[in-house]
Amino acid sequence: MLTFEIEELRKTLEKYDTTDKLDLLVTKANELNDLIYSTGYTGVIENPIVTYVNNYAKYCVIALEHFKLTREIKDLAKKKEENPEDQTIDEKMSHAQASLDLAMEGLVKYKSNKEKSKEYINSTIAEQPDKKEQATEKFAEIETLCSQIGHEFNKKPSPEKMTHEELLIAYKNLLEENKELKLQNDSINARLEALEAKQKVIDEKKNQSILSKLKNGFKKVKKKVIAVKDFTVGFVKDKAVPFIKNHKKATIAILATIALAGVVGSCVAYGTPLAIPARIISAMWHPFKLVGLEGPLHSINEFLIGKLGNGTFDLIKGTWTIGSKTVNNMNIFEMVLGNLPAAAILAGTGYGLFKGGKRLIKWSKKRVKDHKKEEPESLPPAYNFENFSDEELENKISELEAILDSGEITPEYKDFSLDQIEEMFNIAAGEQEYRQNLNNPNNNEDNFESLNKRSCKKAMRKLTKLIKKWTDKTKPQEININGEYFMINNVDEAKQLYDEISYIYELKFGGRTR
Amino acid sequence: MKKGQIITLEDNEKYLLLMDTMQEGHKFFYANKLTPDEKTTSEYEYFEETVEGEDTYMEIVMDEEIKEFLHTVFTTDLLDMALDIETGNFSFEDDDEN
Numbered sequence: 001m002l003t004f005e006i007e008e009l010r011k012t013l014e015k016y017d018t019t020d021k022l023d024l025l026v027t028k029a030n031e032l033n034d035l036i037y038s039t040g041y042t043g044v045i046e047n048p049i050v051t052y053v054n055n056y057a058k059y060c061v062i063a064l065e066h067f068k069l070t071r072e073i074k075d076l077a078k079k080k081e082e083n084p085e086d087q088t089i090d091e092k093m094s095h096a097q098a099s100l101d102l103a104m105e106g107l108v109k110y111k112s113n114k115e116k117s118k119e120y121i122n123s124t125i126a127e128q129p130d131k132k133e134q135a136t137e138k139f140a141e142i143e144t145l146c147s148q149i150g151h152e153f154n155k156k157p158s159p160e161k162m163t164h165e166e167l168l169i170a171y172k173n174l175l176e177e178n179k180e181l182k183l184q185n186d187s188i189n190a191r192l193e194a195l196e197a198k199q200k201v202i203d204e205k206k207n208q209s210i211l212s213k214l215k216n217g218f219k220k221v222k223k224k225v226i227a228v229k230d231f232t233v234g235f236v237k238d239k240a241v242p243f244i245k246n247h248k249k250a251t252i253a254i255l256a257t258i259a260l261a262g263v264v265g266s267c268v269a270y271g272t273p274l275a276i277p278a279r280i281i282s283a284m285w286h287p288f289k290l291v292g293l294e295g296p297l298h299s300i301n302e303f304l305i306g307k308l309g310n311g312t313f314d315l316i317k318g319t320w321t322i323g324s325k326t327v328n329n330m331n332i333f334e335m336v337l338g339n340l341p342a343a344a345i346l347a348g349t350g351y352g353l354f355k356g357g358k359r360l361i362k363w364s365k366k367r368v369k370d371h372k373k374e375e376p377e378s379l380p381p382a383y384n385f386e387n388f389s390d391e392e393l394e395n396k397i398s399e400l401e402a403i404l405d406s407g408e409i410t411p412e413y414k415d416f417s418l419d420q421i422e423e424m425f426n427i428a429a430g431e432q433e434y435r436q437n438l439n440n441p442n443n444n445e446d447n448f449e450s451l452n453k454r455s456c457k458k459a460m461r462k463l464t465k466l467i468k469k470w471t472d473k474t475k476p477q478e479i480n481i482n483g484e485y486f487m488i489n490n491v492d493e494a495k496q497l498y499d500e501i502s503y504i505y506e507l508k509f510g511g512r513t514r
Numbered sequence: 515m516k517k518g519q520i521i522t523l524e525d526n527e528k529y530l531l532l533m534d535t536m537q538e539g540h541k542f543f544y545a546n547k548l549t550p551d552e553k554t555t556s557e558y559e560y561f562e563e564t565v566e567g568e569d570t571y572m573e574i575v576m577d578e579e580i581k582e583f584l585h586t587v588f589t590t591d592l593l594d595m596a597l598d599i600e601t602g603n604f605s606f607e608d609d610d611e612n
Contacts, residue, residue: 202586202587205583205586205587206537206583209579210579210580210583211538213577213579213580214537214538214539214540214580215538218575218576218577218579218580219575219576219577220562220573220574220575220576220577221573221574221576222564222571222572222573223523223524223525223527223571223572223573223574224523224524224569224570224571225515225521225522225523225524225569225570225571225572226522226523226524227521227522228515228519228520228521228522229519229520230518230519230520
C-alpha cells in the first residue's frame with residue numbers, strides 16, 4: 001500500500017469537501033504501482049509513483065499557501081495606504097513577504113521534482129513492453145486526478161469546515177469583492193448617465209433649423225482630398241511620442257489645463273455629470289502632487305466643490321466623496337501616458353474645442369450685441385453717463401463704489417435707494433468698460449478671462465441680484481457684462497454664468513467667492 | 515476617411531482628422547490644421563466628407579449654426595474619449611456608430 005506525505009493535503013481537501021478525488025488517486029496510484037511491480041521491476045530504491053504523487057501533493061499545498069500569502073500582502077498594502085504610520089503593518093508585510101519567497105522557492109522545487117518523477121515513470125513504463133499501454137493509461141489517469149486536485153484549490157472551501165480565523169478572512173475578502181463590484185457598478189452607471197446626457201444634449205441641440213440645414217444644405221467650401229496617410233504611424237511616432245516622452249511635466253500640464261479644462265468646461269456647458277472630472281482629478285492627484293502641480297488641479301477642484309452640492313475632496317488621500325460614494329483608483333493618468341497616441345489626440349482635441357468654444361461664445365455675444373444696437377435704450381438722466389468725460393466717469397464710479405462698499409448713502413444721493421445706486425454704478429462701470437473696449441479691440445474678444453477684479457465683482461453682484469429678483473422665470477433676461485450683452489434664458493443659466501465668473505475670479509485673484 | 519488620419523487637400527493644406535460623427539446621413543470631421551512638415555497649429559476646422567466617384571472631398575463648414583451644433587457634438591464626444599482612455603478602450607481603429 002502506498003503512503004503519501006498527504007496528511008496536510010487531506011486536511012485541506014476536507015475543507016473543500018473533495019477528499020473523494022484523493023481516495024480515487026490513492027486507488028489509481030496503487031493500481032499503477034502493482035502493474036509496474038508485477039513485471040518484476042526492481043530498478044529503483046524509491047517507489048516512483050509515491051515520489052510523483054508526493055511531489056504533486058506538496059506542490060498543491062504550497063500553491064494554496066502562495067495564493068493565501070499573495071492575498072494577505074494585498075490586504076496589508078491596502079491597510080498601509082489607510083494607516084501610513086502603522087509600523088506593525090510593515091512588520092506583518094515583511095513576514096508575509098519572506099513566507100511568500102519561501103513558498104515560491106517550494107513551488108519551483110516541487111514542480112521540478114514532479115516533472116523529474118514523471119520522466120522517471122515514463123522511462124520505467126517504456127522498459128516494460130507488455131504492460132506499456134496499460135501503464136501509460138493508468139499514469140494519464142493519475143495525472144488528470146492530480147491536476148483536478150490542484151484545481152480544487154481555486155474553489156471556495158465549505159464554510160462549515162473553516163476555522164474562525166479563516167471565516168473572518170473570507171468575510172473580509174467578500175466585503176472587499178463587494179466594494180469592488182459596487183465601484184464597477186457605479187462606474188458603469190456613470191458611463192450610462194454620461195451617454196444618456198450626451199444624447200439628450202445632442203437631441204435638444206438638433207432643432208428644426210439645424211435639421212432643415214442638414215437636409216437642404218448649408219454654406220460650405222469644397223476641397224478635393226489628394227493624399228491620405230495614417231496619423232499614428234507618422235505624426236505620433238515621429239513627433240508626439242518623443243515630445244511626450246521628453247516633456248512629461250509639460251504633458252501633465254497640457255492634460256491638466258487643456259484636456260481637463262475641456263472636460264470640466266463641457267460638463268458645465270452641457271450639463272453632463274461632474275462626477276467624471278471628479279474621478280479624473282482623483283486619479284491624477286498623486287502624480288500631480290509628486291511633480292508639484294497639484295495647485296492648478298486644485299483650482300478645478302475648488303470649482304467642483306462649488307458645483308457638486310455634497311462633494312468633498314480629501315487633500316491627503318486625493319479622493320473625492322460625492323454623496324456616499326468615494327471615487328478613486330481610476331488611473332486615467334497612467335492610462336493616458338500608457339497610450340501616447342491617445343494622449344496626443346486628447347490634448348489636441350481638448351485644446352481645439354476649448355478654442356472653438358471661445359470663438360463661438362464671441363460670435364454669440366456679437367449677435368446679441370448687434371441686436372442691442374438696433375434697439376437703443378433711453379436712460380433717465382441720473383443713469384446716463386454717455387456725455388461724461390473719462391475723468392468724470394472714473395470719479396463717478398469711485399463715488400458710487402464708496403457708497404456701495406460702506407452702505408451709507410451720502411446727502412447727494414439721498415433721493416436714491418442703495419439698489420438704485422448700484423444700478424447707477426453698474427451702468428457707469430459698463431460705460432467705462434465699453435469705452436476701454438473701443439480703444440482696445442483685443443480686450444473683449446475672449447470670454448470672461450479678460451475681466452478685471454472690479455468687473456468680476458460687479459458681474460457677480462449683478463447676477464446675484466438678477467437671480468434673486470427674477471420673478472417670471474420663463475422670461476429671458478438680458479445682462480451687460482464687461483460691455484457685452486448676454487441673453488439669459490432661465491435662472492439656471494444665470495447661476496451657471498455666475499459660477500463661470502466666480503471660477504475666473506478665484507483663479508485670477510484668489511480667495512473664495514462663496 | 516477616418517479619425518487619426520492626415521489628409522492633404524488640393525491647395526496642399528494638411529489636416530489631422532481628430533474626431534468624426536454621423537449626423538442625419540452626413541459625415542463630419544473635426545480637424546486640426548498642420549504645417550507643411552506636419553506640426554500642429556492652433557487652427558481647427560469642421561469638415562463634411564463627400565464622395566463623388568473615386569474622389570473624396572472635404573467641405574469646410576461655414577454655417578455658424580451648424581458649427582455651433584457640431585461643437586456641442588464633438589465636445590460631448592470628448593468626454594467619451596476620456597472615458598475610453600480611462601478604461602483602455604481607446605483606439606484609432608474604432609468606427610463611430612452614431
